[in-house]
Amino acid sequence: MSKIDKVLATGKTHTTASAAGITSRGHDGSLDITLSTPGTAKPAHVFAATQPHPTAEQLFAGAWSACYTAAVGLVANDLNVVLPAGLAVEIEVDLGQGGAEYFLQARLTLRVPGLSQEIAHTLAHTADQICPYSKATRGNIDVALNVITA
Secondary structure (H helix, E strand, O other), X not given: OOOOOEEEEEEEEEEEEEOOEEEEEEOOOOOEEXXXXXXXXXXXXXEOOOOOOOOHHHHHHHHHHHHHHHHHHHHHHHOOOOOOOOOEEEEEEEEEEEOOEEEEEEEEEEEOOOOOHHHHHHHHHHHHHHXXXXXXXXXXXXXXXXXXXX
């Protein structure tokens, strides 16, 4: 994989899960989407208070974080782990240049306040193994996976 020397743009999202569904919010208010999983009766997505022109990086980060959040839920269920109310996934996707080439890179942060570091680490890395977006990016772009339990 090639390294980015100069970041041109960053798309950031903060995604939370609740009984009402999964919600992705962009850091600048240009993306605010409520998503549902396939097979549910809810609409696939609802755009609320969307400002014009969210970036491609922000849309990708929002979709990836919603998918990853669902994967965390599946892993937690398999491990009989009760997820904390403050569960959140934050993803930043950078568009940048390495020399004359253009590349993406990402930082994914799982926030699970109150869980032990060991359980949180297991959730994060196992979810990363089953999430289709994580699979699609693996080996194609640099991705840093972080876990915060505080």
